[in-house]
Amino acid sequence: MAAEQFDKVADFLDLSDELRERCKWPKRLITVTVPVRRDDGSTELYFGHRVQHHLTRGPVKGGLRYHPAVDLGEVAALAMWMNWKCALMDLPYGGGKGGICCDPRNMSIAELERMTRRFTMEMIPFIGPETDVMAPDMGTNEQTMAWITDTYSTHAGHLEPAIVTGKPLTLQGSAGRTQATGHGVAFLASSALNKLDLPVRGSTAIVQGFGNVGSHAAQTMASYGMKVIGISDVNGAIWNPEGIDVKALKAYEIEHRTVVGFPGAEPVDPAKMLTEPCDVLAPCALDRVIHGDNAGQLQCKILAEGANGPTTPEADRIIDARGDIFVIPDILCNAGGVTVSYFEWVQNLQRFQWTEREVITKLETRLHASFEKVVGFAQRNNISQRTAAQAIAIKTAADAKAARGMFP
Numbered sequence: 001m002a003a004e005q006f007d008k009v010a011d012f013l014d015l016s017d018e019l020r021e022r023c024k025w026p027k028r029l030i031t032v033t034v035p036v037r038r039d040d041g042s043t044e045l046y047f048g049h050r051v052q053h054h055l056t057r058g059p060v061k062g063g064l065r066y067h068p069a070v071d072l073g074e075v076a077a078l079a080m081w082m083n084w085k086c087a088l089m090d091l092p093y094g095g096g097k098g099g100i101c102c103d104p105r106n107m108s109i110a111e112l113e114r115m116t117r118r119f120t121m122e123m124i125p126f127i128g129p130e131t132d133v134m135a136p137d138m139g140t141n142e143q144t145m146a147w148i149t150d151t152y153s154t155h156a157g158h159l160e161p162a163i164v165t166g167k168p169l170t171l172q173g174s175a176g177r178t179q180a181t182g183h184g185v186a187f188l189a190s191s192a193l194n195k196l197d198l199p200v201r202g203s204t205a206i207v208q209g210f211g212n213v214g215s216h217a218a219q220t221m222a223s224y225g226m227k228v229i230g231i232s233d234v235n236g237a238i239w240n241p242e243g244i245d246v247k248a249l250k251a252y253e254i255e256h257r258t259v260v261g262f263p264g265a266e267p268v269d270p271a272k273m274l275t276e277p278c279d280v281l282a283p284c285a286l287d288r289v290i291h292g293d294n295a296g297q298l299q300c301k302i303l304a305e306g307a308n309g310p311t312t313p314e315a316d317r318i319i320d321a322r323g324d325i326f327v328i329p330d331i332l333c334n335a336g337g338v339t340v341s342y343f344e345w346v347q348n349l350q351r352f353q354w355t356e357r358e359v360i361t362k363l364e365t366r367l368h369a370s371f372e373k374v375v376g377f378a379q380r381n382n383i384s385q386r387t388a389a390q391a392i393a394i395k396t397a398a399d400a401k402a403a404r405g406m407f408p
């Protein structure tokens with residue numbers, strides 16, 4: 001998907017063959033084996049990957065994912081998208097992504113800690129505040145980042161907070177980082193409603209996924225007065241046409257580790273939920289959930305892509321031909337996370353702390369500017385908003401490569 005999208009945009013930009021090759025292929029692909037002692041005394045081997053797409057514009061930045069579907073190809077695609085996301089948001093970074101093929105839901109906290117520390121040790125030659133700065137993604141969280149900070153800092157002989165972002169506040173994490181991605185999704189969904197002259201208050205939303213991104217997107221949408229009528233997670237989906245009490249759902253989910261069974265809503269088929277009528281559909285979990293078989297049935301006005309890669313190229317073609325859905329493409333829609341990660345890294349390098357209000361204000365200013373840039377570019381060139389976002393980003397990256405010159 002990432003390569004197909006790239007080729008389309010490279011054609012649009014008329015990139016030279018040399019720049020096309022240099023922009024498309026990742027700089028470094030690293031795979032390590034991670035032996036982990038399980039709690040029962042046995043040892044299991046996991047495969048960990050980190051792909052550093054480009055270092056042309058600065059250190060690479062991007063999350064670390066723990067999921068059974070992780071493989072090198074997936075990580076490479078996610079690293080390429082991170083590259084465009086950072087360029088679109090004008091962050092001084094290239095893109096990177098990492099992952100370990102494992103099922104974190106079937107591992108104890110002690111096993112997760114041992115796996116994270118061993119992976120970090122294997123990565124030490126390749127990461128650093130000026131080369132590669134990881135952050136949370138699916139299946140990882142601020143605790144994972146704390147273990148990475150500790151392992152790296154122990155090796156360095158001093159605390160190195162800028163080695164990762166998305167850390168706990170006690171380890172110089174940034175105010176606002178935990179909610180940043182979901183906040184950005186909701187903020188941009190409300191910007192899109194404004195663009196379409198639809199009222200924000202009382203508009204309806206369906207959110208797939210209730211993890212870091214989905215739960216904060218839903219909570220922020222609810223705080224804007226939007227009605228979140230459907231929410232799903234890996235175990236199932238729930239529905240309430242009057243609007244789900246998202247705060248109460250969060251408390252329920254913390255206790256039960258699922259949204260299923262929440263007393264303030266009815267169960268609904270998770271696949272069918274995606275094609276129900278609503279103003280905003282926000283896929284905030286997996287990739288490729290909007291595909292050739294359901295794109296024609298979508299009844300949303302706005303598709304706010306909180307997840308990375310939720311829409312296949314085939315679905316894109318169907319949505320483009322329909323012309324009645326306002327797409328906020330992933331590299332813009334979920335860029336709130338990496339933007340506040342950048343703020344965290346800057347604060348860490350300066351040994352300085354900003355308030356949550358400062359962080360959120362700076363975040364919204366950047367998101368608003370990029371949103372307007374993408375929507376305007378798409379309109380002027382009569383292209384989709386995904387192609388517009390990627391074109392702006394790929395041109396930025398290609399111009400930086402060209403400015404640095406060709407090979408020595």
Ligand SMILES: NC(=O)C1=CN([C@@H]2O[C@H](COP(=O)(O)OP(=O)(O)OC[C@H]3O[C@@H](n4cnc5c(N)ncnc54)[C@H](O)[C@@H]3O)[C@@H](O)[C@H]2O)C=CC1
Pocket residue numbers: 063136137138139140181208209210211212213214232233234235270284285286287306307308334335337338
């Ligand atoms: N955490 C972050 O700051 C950022 C995350 N993203 C992307 O957002 C997406 C979600 O990431 P996080 O929220 O961090 O992960 P998470 O691990 O915190 O939550 C994932 C959620 O997806 C749900 N889920 C898994 N399989 C599902 C299925 N088949 N149907 C419905 N729900 C399902 C899980 O139950 C959980 O609620 C990923 O694509 C990630 O790459 C993008 C930008 C930043």
Ligand SMILES: O=C(O)CCC(=O)C(=O)O
Pocket residue numbers: 061062063064082085133134135136137165166308334335337338339341
């Ligand atoms: O916060 C970051 O550095 C990266 C977040 C991420 O992995 C993403 O935007 O997909």
